[in-house]
Amino acid sequence: MDGDIVSRKRELVKEFSPMLGKSSPFSKIWIGFLIVVILVGLVAFVLQVIKGHEITGMRDNVVWGIYIINFIFFVCLSYSGAFISGILHFFKTPWKNSVSRIVEIITVLSLIVGPIFILLCIGRLDRLHYLFIYPRIQSPITWDIIAILTDLIGCFIYLYLTFIPDFAMLRDNSEDAPSWRQKLYKTLAIGYQDTLTQRETLHKITRTMSAMIIVLAIVAYTVLAWIFSLTLQPGWNSTIFAPYFIVAGLYSGVGVIIISMFLIRKYFKLDHYIRKIHFIGAGIVLLVISLLFGYFTFSEYFSRWFSHKIQDTNLLNTLFNKYFWEFILANYIGVLVPIVILFFKKFRTIKSITFAAVIAVLGLWLNRYLIVVPTLETPYLPIQDTRPEFIHYSATWIEWALSFAGIAAFVLFFILIMKLVPIIPMSGIIDYEREQKRHHKPLIQNQKK
Amino acid sequence: MAGIKPKNNSSNRRKFLKLGLMSSVTAVTGASLLANLASEEELKSSGEKIKLLTPDGKIVEVDADNINKYPEAHITPAESRKGIPNRKFVMVIDLARCKNARNCVESCQKAHNLDYHEEFMKIQLIQDNEEASPYWFPKPCFHCDEPPCVTVCPTGATFKRDDGIVLIDNDRCIGCKFCITSCPYSARQFNWGHKDKFDRTDQPYSPETSVPAAEGTVMKCDFCPDLLRQGKLPHCAKACPMGVIYFGDKNEDIVTNGEETVRFSELIKDRAGYRHLEHLGTKPNVYYLPAVNRQFPLERGFDVDEDILERYKDVPEVQDFKNQNKTKS
Numbered sequence: 001m002d003g004d005i006v007s008r009k010r011e012l013v014k015e016f017s018p019m020l021g022k023s024s025p026f027s028k029i030w031i032g033f034l035i036v037v038i039l040v041g042l043v044a045f046v047l048q049v050i051k052g053h054e055i056t057g058m059r060d061n062v063v064w065g066i067y068i069i070n071f072i073f074f075v076c077l078s079y080s081g082a083f084i085s086g087i088l089h090f091f092k093t094p095w096k097n098s099v100s101r102i103v104e105i106i107t108v109l110s111l112i113v114g115p116i117f118i119l120l121c122i123g124r125l126d127r128l129h130y131l132f133i134y135p136r137i138q139s140p141i142t143w144d145i146i147a148i149l150t151d152l153i154g155c156f157i158y159l160y161l162t163f164i165p166d167f168a169m170l171r172d173n174s175e176d177a178p179s180w181r182q183k184l185y186k187t188l189a190i191g192y193q194d195t196l197t198q199r200e201t202l203h204k205i206t207r208t209m210s211a212m213i214i215v216l217a218i219v220a221y222t223v224l225a226w227i228f229s230l231t232l233q234p235g236w237n238s239t240i241f242a243p244y245f246i247v248a249g250l251y252s253g254v255g256v257i258i259i260s261m262f263l264i265r266k267y268f269k270l271d272h273y274i275r276k277i278h279f280i281g282a283g284i285v286l287l288v289i290s291l292l293f294g295y296f297t298f299s300e301y302f303s304r305w306f307s308h309k310i311q312d313t314n315l316l317n318t319l320f321n322k323y324f325w326e327f328i329l330a331n332y333i334g335v336l337v338p339i340v341i342l343f344f345k346k347f348r349t350i351k352s353i354t355f356a357a358v359i360a361v362l363g364l365w366l367n368r369y370l371i372v373v374p375t376l377e378t379p380y381l382p383i384q385d386t387r388p389e390f391i392h393y394s395a396t397w398i399e400w401a402l403s404f405a406g407i408a409a410f411v412l413f414f415i416l417i418m419k420l421v422p423i424i425p426m427s428g429i430i431d432y433e434r435e436q437k438r439h440h441k442p443l444i445q446n447q448k449k
Numbered sequence: 450m451a452g453i454k455p456k457n458n459s460s461n462r463r464k465f466l467k468l469g470l471m472s473s474v475t476a477v478t479g480a481s482l483l484a485n486l487a488s489e490e491e492l493k494s495s496g497e498k499i500k501l502l503t504p505d506g507k508i509v510e511v512d513a514d515n516i517n518k519y520p521e522a523h524i525t526p527a528e529s530r531k532g533i534p535n536r537k538f539v540m541v542i543d544l545a546r547c548k549n550a551r552n553c554v555e556s557c558q559k560a561h562n563l564d565y566h567e568e569f570m571k572i573q574l575i576q577d578n579e580e581a582s583p584y585w586f587p588k589p590c591f592h593c594d595e596p597p598c599v600t601v602c603p604t605g606a607t608f609k610r611d612d613g614i615v616l617i618d619n620d621r622c623i624g625c626k627f628c629i630t631s632c633p634y635s636a637r638q639f640n641w642g643h644k645d646k647f648d649r650t651d652q653p654y655s656p657e658t659s660v661p662a663a664e665g666t667v668m669k670c671d672f673c674p675d676l677l678r679q680g681k682l683p684h685c686a687k688a689c690p691m692g693v694i695y696f697g698d699k700n701e702d703i704v705t706n707g708e709e710t711v712r713f714s715e716l717i718k719d720r721a722g723y724r725h726l727e728h729l730g731t732k733p734n735v736y737y738l739p740a741v742n743r744q745f746p747l748e749r750g751f752d753v754d755e756d757i758l759e760r761y762k763d764v765p766e767v768q769d770f771k772n773q774n775k776t777k778s
Contacts, residue, residue, distance in 0.1 A: 123623070123664070380634065383635070386760050
């Protein structure tokens with residue numbers, strides 16, 4: 001082992017350990033706040049279990065509300081995280097190191113939080129095991145369960161693989177850390193010593209997994225889109241839904257990555273790791289995807305509007321009347337504002353790119369809402385009912401509480417993982433520096449061999 | 450319902466034979482119906498035979514056990530998946546005769562222990578286009594031959610039987626609601642909260658009766674297979690004072706509304722029967738006869754609860770009617 005590298009590792013651990021160790025009062029308050037939000041969500045959940053779905057805004061026409069929208073939203077975060085992370089890794093993108101771990105964590109966490117929302121849609125949680133006792137492979141829900149479980153396992157393995165070298169570095173260099181931490185790192189590092197063979201094997205496996213999770217993610221998200229597009233509902237029964245969802249997923253995914261980059265950079269003062277170039281790079285990716293997303297959205301609604309089958313017309317009437325402002329916000333503001341900001345070079349600052357990302361994420365959530373709710377409010381046979389809650393859906397506080405609890409859980413887990421391993425992969429820095437040496441000082445490299 | 454059965458036993462027997470025999474097309478149908486029903490279960494024949502007089506004057510001899518067994522039998526969820534052998538149930542709704550009397554809705558609600566707003570049979574007021582006159586449109590579950598709801602069910606809680614009926618086993622249902630979103634006819638309903646009636650134990654649960662319902666599960670019109678096994682018409686068909694709803698067996702090509710019995714194929718041919726939203730390819734087993742030569746003006750259907758009339762407020766005729774009433778009073 002190279003003495004330089006050993007001391008460099010020690011240096012890096014020293015640099016990043018403040019992030020892992022003590023929490024500032026601000027972060028304590030923040031964590032406390034997140035826990036409170038989650039607890040309120042838990043109360044809402046208990047209420048929903050005791051009193052039944054009656055206390056949600058869902059009724060016979062709109063049987064799925066914001067739960068399923070959150071489900072799509074989080075799963076699409078995960079899918080796009082996997083996609084982007086896979087691409088970063090697979091093509092050995094030069095500046096990937098600073099953002100790759102953020103992306104990987106988003107991938108796994110959103111895939112844990114997302115499916116919780118689909119469970120909230122289920123009327124009989126006590127019978128959940130029936131999905132495995134009486135499975136019907138014909139049902140898209142069964143496909144979805146298989147796809148998401150496979151994706152989850154794949155992403156977990158992938159995330160863990162990228163953590164191993166850092167766990168090893170932390171194990172070797174954290175003598176001051178509490179003993180539980182040392183033990184934890186020792187277990188998690190599973191005997192990784194960063195020898196040449198180990199390193200090469202790990203790189204090979206990680207690379208293979210990075211290709212696999214791209215496929216897994218595309219399959220999972222396609223199946224999710226099919227849950228809607230395989231039905232006969234006018235707003236859902238669309239052939240472009242799967243690719244549309246894939247693009248939409250990337251759109252919000254890149255958005256959330258930019259937002260997390262911004263927050264992490266600001267909070268941990270990682271200005272020299274997460275630099276403007278990262279934001280510009282991500283911003284350009286977001287620009288390309290926003291153009292694609294706008295194109296898909298336009299194609300979807302334009303063909304419905306132009307051919308104007310009666311049910312499509314009814315749906316568009318609902319969208320353009322009752323949901324007028326939501327439609328404008330989701331499909332005009334949510335697409336055009338990011339495009340304008342990201343298109344012009346002079347607008348591309350870190351703050352404005354982050355702003356564009358926020359608009360993109362909010363717009364996309366609203367876009368999902370407009371796919372789910374108005375469609376269910378406009379069935380083939382007109383809804384003839386006098387109970388307002390059966391005609392129009394509006395989410396109750398139970399649903400909002402659980403939605404925010406989901407977001408809070410996502411953020412809290414994110415913070416906790418950042419306490420376990422540095423958000424910037426230290427092993428990546430080592431690899432990068434090693435690579436540099438190889439190029440600039442080939443002699444030294446040879447001598448060592 | 451359990452209490453009514455013994456009292457009606459003799460009439461049951463007659464009606465039991467009626468469905469098969471009223472055609473008077475084939476002399477053996479009555480016997481074959483019995484044989485078909487009987488063949489499903491292992492019969493321990495008591496040897497005792499009973500002679501029955503059929504409506505067309507034929508005498509048939511049947512095993513005494515068979516007759517009493519069916520009206521009383523409780524059909525378990527597992528048994529209910531099989532269906533009644535050699536049957537293909539079909540419903541024909543004559544839109545020309547419907548005046549929104551709502552007897553079908555109410556008798557269905559009573560039989561299935563439904564609340565005021567819970568309706569397996571819904572009566573909608575449909576206006577096909579601006580020029581067209583609106584008509585009353587009783588809408589049960591269409592028991593499609595290509596049921597989208599059955600395809601998407603992840604646990605097989607909803608299923609299609611050999612006799613064409615689509616049922617829900619609410620012991621199996623996990624309440625994912627996917628079937629509700631995939632039904633293009635909005636035929637399915639969800640039990641959103643707990644109700645005391647779910648706890649009633651006087652009647653064991655059977656998918657054929659849909660009683661008692663269960664919280665967090667889906668329910669819908671079931672074509673009353675419990676009555677069909679007894680050779681009776683479904684509640685809605687029996688209750689309709691106008692004879693709007695014909696029910697019968699496609700295999701035998703017979704449908705009846707309780708008063709007249711006609712050939713299904715001829716009825717559909719002569720009256721231009723159609724299926725709602727045929728283009729969706731779901732192949733419903735409920736046919737409609739168009740609302741031509743109507744027996745009642747549309748307004749006859751406005752004589753309902755204010756609350757019910759309010760449902761149809763988007764239809765111009767209902768608006769006019771309401772405005773008139775306001776100016777009168």
